[in-house]
Amino acid sequence: MQSTDVGDPAYFHKVVDCQWACPAHTPVPEYIRLIAQGRYDDAYMVNWVSNVFPGILGRTCDRPCEPACRRGRVEEANRAKPEPVAICRLKRVAADFKGDEVRAMIPRPKPGNGKRVACVGAGPASLTVARDLATQGYAVTVFDGEKKAGGFMWTQIPRFRLPEAVIDEETGYILGLGVDFRPGQRIESMKALLAEEWDAVFVGCGAPRGRDLEIPGRAEAAATIRIGIDWLASVSFGHTTSVGKRVIVLGGGNTAMDCCRSARRLGADEVKVIVRSGFEEMKASPWEKEDAQHEGIPIINFHVPKAFLHEGGRLVGMSFEVVRAEYDDKGRRSLVPTGAPEVRFDCDEVLIAVGQENAFPWIERDCGIEFDRWGLPVLDKTTFQASVPGVFFGGDAAFGPKNIITAVAHGHEAAVSIDRLLNGEDVQQRPPPHVNLMSQKMGIHEWSYDNAISDDLRFKVPWAAAERALKSIKVEVELGFDLATAFKEAERCLNCDVQTVFSEKVCIECDACVDICPMDCISFTANGDEADLRGRLKAPATNTEQALYVSAPLKTARVMVKDEDVCLHCGLCAERCPTGAWDMQKFLFNTPKAGPACRDGTPKAKRVGVTA
Numbered sequence: 308m309q310s311t312d313v314g315d316p317a318y319f320h321k322v323v324d325c326q327w328a329c330p331a332h333t334p335v336p337e338y339i340r341l342i343a344q345g346r347y348d349d350a351y352m353v354n355w356v357s358n359v360f361p362g363i364l365g366r367t368c369d370r371p372c373e374p375a376c377r378r379g380r381v382e383e384a385n386r387a388k389p390e391p392v393a394i395c396r397l398k399r400v401a402a403d404f405k406g407d408e409v410r411a412m413i414p415r416p417k418p419g420n421g422k423r424v425a426c427v428g429a430g431p432a433s434l435t436v437a438r439d440l441a442t443q444g445y446a447v448t449v450f451d452g453e454k455k456a457g458g459f460m461w462t463q464i465p466r467f468r469l470p471e472a473v474i475d476e477e478t479g480y481i482l483g484l485g486v487d488f489r490p491g492q493r494i495e496s497m498k499a500l501l502a503e504e505w506d507a508v509f510v511g512c513g514a515p516r517g518r519d520l521e522i523p524g525r526a527e528a529a530a531t532i533r534i535g536i537d538w539l540a541s542v543s544f545g546h547t548t549s550v551g552k553r554v555i556v557l558g559g560g561n562t563a564m565d566c567c568r569s570a571r572r573l574g575a576d577e578v579k580v581i582v583r584s585g586f587e588e589m590k591a592s593p594w595e596k597e598d599a600q601h602e603g604i605p606i607i608n609f610h611v612p613k614a615f616l617h618e619g620g621r622l623v624g625m626s627f628e629v630v631r632a633e634y635d636d637k638g639r640r641s642l643v644p645t646g647a648p649e650v651r652f653d654c655d656e657v658l659i660a661v662g663q664e665n666a667f668p669w670i671e672r673d674c675g676i677e678f679d680r681w682g683l684p685v686l687d688k689t690t691f692q693a694s695v696p697g698v699f700f701g702g703d704a705a706f707g708p709k710n711i712i713t714a715v716a717h718g719h720e721a722a723v724s725i726d727r728l729l730n731g732e733d734v735q736q737r738p739p740p741h742v743n744l745m746s747q748k749m750g751i752h753e754w755s756y757d758n759a760i761s762d763d764l765r766f767k768v769p770w771a772a773a774e775r776a777l778k779s780i781k782v783e784v785e786l787g788f789d790l791a792t793a794f795k796e797a798e799r800c801l802n803c804d805v806q807t808v809f810s811e812k813v814c815i816e817c818d819a820c821v822d823i824c825p826m827d828c829i830s831f832t833a834n835g836d837e838a839d840l841r842g843r844l845k846a847p848a849t850n851t852e853q854a855l856y857v858s859a860p861l862k863t864a865r866v867m868v869k870d871e872d873v874c875l876h877c878g879l880c881a882e883r884c885p886t887g888a889w890d891m892q893k894f895l896f897n898t899p900k901a902g903p904a905c906r907d908g909t910p911k912a913k914r915v916g917v918t919a
Contacts (some may be wrong), residue, residue, distance in 0.1 A: 308837055310859040310866070313808065316742045318854065319894040322871050323804045325394060328375035330716035332740075332898050333357040335372055335394055336804040340756060342400055343797040345790075348408050350401035355413070356900075358398075359435050359481075359715050360460075362473045365399025366785065367464055369561075369592055369710040377803050381826070381873050382762070390765035392799050393788075400793040402473075416485050420444035422506045422729050427494050430458020431711045432702030433511030434481050435718025439901040440725065441484040449486055452493030456482060459513055459703075460711065462540040463562070465569050466781045497670040507697045507725045510684075511718070514703035516666040520557065520659050524615030528622035528657075532615065535566045535660030542569055542780065551655030553577045555625055557612060558660030559589030564596065566658040567604045572780045579652060580606045581625075583642060585632055598784070602777065611642065613649060615657065624653040663708045683707060690724040690734045691717060699724060719900060726901035738905045743895040747805055748881075754891055756802050758878045760825075766796045802876050806894045809867055811858040814888040816865070820880035821845065828870040829880060834860070844868055 311318060321327050325335040334353060341350035354361035373379070376391030422445050426433035429451035437447045455461055456478040460469065482488050494500055500508060517534035519525070525532065531551060535558065541547040550573040556566045559582035567578050580599065582589055586608045589596060596606060610627035617623060627650045630642040665682055672678070677685040677694040684693050684700050691699045701717030703709060724734040747755045769786045776782045788796060821829050827846035834840065840855065841848045848855060848870035856869035881889040899905040 308834060308840055308855065308857045308866075311854070311857050313856075316740050316896065319742075319744075319804075319806050320740075320896045321854065322806060322874075323894065323896070324375040324377050324380075325372035325392075325803070326896060328371045329358075330371065330713045331358045331719065332716075332896065333372075334804065334895065334897070336800055336802050337895065338401060339392070339394070339397055339797045339800045340802070342397055343757065343794055343800075347401050347404040348406055348412065351405040351409055352412050354398055354401055355409075355480075356897075358712060359438060359718075360431065360477050360711065361398050362402030362477055363460055363469060364711060365395060365397075365402050365787075366469050366473070367460070368395045368398070368712055370395045370594075371712070377801050377873075377875075378799060381801075381875065393765055393768070393796050396768050396785075396788055397793060397797060399787050400790075403787050404790065404793075410480075413480055413484075414442050416442050417444040419446060422446065423448070423504075424507045424509065424725060425450065425500060425503075425505045426509045426511060427500070428458055428510070428512035428702075428704070429453070429456035429478070429488065429490075430511050430513050430702055430714060431460060432704070432714040432718040432721070433458070433509060434478060435715045436509045436511065436699075436701065436722045436725070437486045438481045438484060439719060439722035441481070441486050443726065443902045445729075447486050448489060449482075450489045450492050450494050452491065454490045456488055456490070458511070459536075462543050463536055463565070465539065465542070465565050467568070467572065467776065467779075467784050468565070470781075470783055493669075495669050497674045497676065501674065501695075501698075505697070506729055507699065509721055509725065510670075510693075510698065510700045510704050511702045511714070512667075512704050514663040514665045514708045516664050517562075517659065518662040518664055520612060520661060522612055522614055524617050524622075527620060528615045528617040530620070531622045531656045533656070533658050535562050535658050536663060538658055539565055539569065542573070547573070549573055550575050553654045554579070554656045554658065555652060555654040556580045556658045556660060558582060558662070559584055559591055559606075559608075560660060560662070561591050561595050562663070563658075563660035564591050564599050566660050567599055568602060569780060570656075570658065571602055571604060572777055575656075578604050579654075580604060581610050581612070581627065581652070582606065582608050583611050583630070585609060588632075588640075602773070609642070610650060616651065622655065622657065624651050625657065626651050663703070665704060665707060667704075681707075687735075689720070689737065691721040692724055692728075692734055697728065719898065722901040723899065723905045726905055730906055732906055736907065738899040738907065741895075741897045741899060741904070744806070744808065744892040745895075747891045747893055754805075754878055756805055756891075756893070757798065758802065758805075758876070758891075759798075760801070760875050760877050763795070763799050765799070766792050804894050804896075805876050805878075805891050807856075807869065807874060807876065807878075807880060808890050808892045809856065809858055809869070810888050810890070811861055811867065813886045814858075814861055814867065815886055816861055816863055817885065819883045819885065820889060823879045823883045825877065825879065826870075826873045826875055828872075828874050830868045831861070831865050832868060833864070834866045840868060844870060846870065846873075848872060 338353040379389035379391035702714035853872040858867040
């Protein structure tokens with residue numbers, strides 16, 4: 308194998324598994340260390356720069372970082388259920404315990420640059436674009452049909468998961484940057500918007516249409532059959548305050564979990580979630596399913612809806628076909644009838660949460676914006692630019708429904724594209740990330756970070772008492788960590804961003820690092836191709852998704868090979884090394900945001916304004 312190019316920003320970035328998995332590349336270990344130090348304002352701002360909504364995401368994020376967490380992986384041998392660091396809940400700690408000083412830490416907008424940008428929709432993607440551009444002197448106007456900013460964070464996520472005050476606070480930080488927010492002003496025509504001569508337009512209007520279920524009885528029993536996302540919005544606005552006594556929720560995603568838990572709080576005596584797929588294949592996050600079950604809501608899987616049953620125009624139940632999953636030799640699943648008799652469940656109301664889809668009735672198909680056969684805009688997947696050069700999309704409006712953190716990531720990239728476009732630079736040329744490596748050595752055996760490794764169980768987040776929480780749609784269920792528990796949970800982080808950096812020039816091949824490594828992840832051996840080398844290490848490196856760290860040839864012609872997959876970043880190799888060939892260096896990775904840092908100063912084309 309060739310020696311590892313540690314100068315490639317992606318190499319050490321990928322070793323920081325949590326940050327690599329986060330769509331917005333939040334520097335997770337950095338803010339967790341700050342929490343452990345009691346620096347909650349700084350921890351909040353590290354988050355705010357990357358993910359924009361720390362308090363919101365600390366309650367609602369889909370947590371792609373947690374399945375990637377190294378602690379969960381290295382504990383697999385010792386536990387039936389690996390326990391990653393509670394990254395999401397620690398994010399909330401930063402938000403809950405920050406002080407008023409945070410307002411002073413938010414950057415002030417630069418003087419106006421004369422450029423005008425319109426954002427359609429006030430969801431997470433649009434607000435991210437607005438924040439990134441408003442601080443750089445752009446005049447940003449955000450249009451939304453609702454009375455408050457937040458998009459689906461406000462309209463669809465129940466208040467028992469996300470209090471309204473948290474949304475108002477974090478959207479307020481953005482609107483306070485001088486953003487012109489136009490509540491209650493829904494854009495009805497893209498042509499009319501483009502005619503207003505904006506310099507750029509960003510579309511972040513989400514995926515506002517829930518899928519229906521057209522099976523027998525749908526029309527006859529329509530009065531008590533509701534589309535899940537519309538029903539959640541009605542609950543959020545206070546228009547819906549009650550529900551039937553027996554409720555069936557159809558669907559296996561997070562929207563279905565929000566529907567069933569909301570129905571329980573609005574007075575339903577009996578709530579069931581019924582899903583076509585198997586329990587493990589449901590799209591809902593594992594913790595969302597656990598929360599629903601914790602509240603006594605059964606999830607019935609492998610049942611395909613066949614008909615809405617009605618009597619005299621009144622819904623009385625549903626019938627289902629029982630199926631099982633079969634897989635072909637390529638792993639593709641099909642649902643096959645078991646032959647069992649159809650199953651009937653009685654109900655008074657049904658909430659349909661079987662998916663969402665994009666709807667752009669306000670974008671005329673002759674305005675120059677191309678759409679694909681699924682009704683999605685044709686976009687450049689790197690720049691988020693549409694076929695009309697000055698129009699960009701992001702969030703659910705871009706590639707279909709995802710989640711808040713993905714929408715934030717889209718917003719950052721679209722803001723970079725807009726900034727480059729309006730400064731006459733090629734939007735296809737993306738600026739490289741900012742990276743830094745800094746030694747953490749404070750003495751021969753002392754580091755500037757806590758490297759005590761212990762096999763600690765993940766700490767649980769306390770809940771409000773069930774008898775209180777289930778009586779109100781507005782009582783927040785999860786109470787968050789107190790500071791003592793937050794510190795103990797933060798200490799579970801393995802500091803994966805503090806890298807083991809090797810210098811072959813001073814290595815004397817004494818193998819002291821090999822002897823002391825608790826994970827047997829360091830080997831000195833003859834070089835070879837990757838497959839051969841992975842099998843000859845002291846402990847075979849089986850995870851090919853994580854690269855090997857391979858040195859240049861040493862004096863004996865051997866190479867040092869380190870398995871990055873299971874390294875604990877404990878620093879014992881660096882402490883033991885007699886020559887300092889190993890050093891623990893903190894790797895900081897920041898993606899560039901809109902502004903001078905994202906520009907290269909070499910304009911490719913001068914173009915300002917949006918034309919179809």
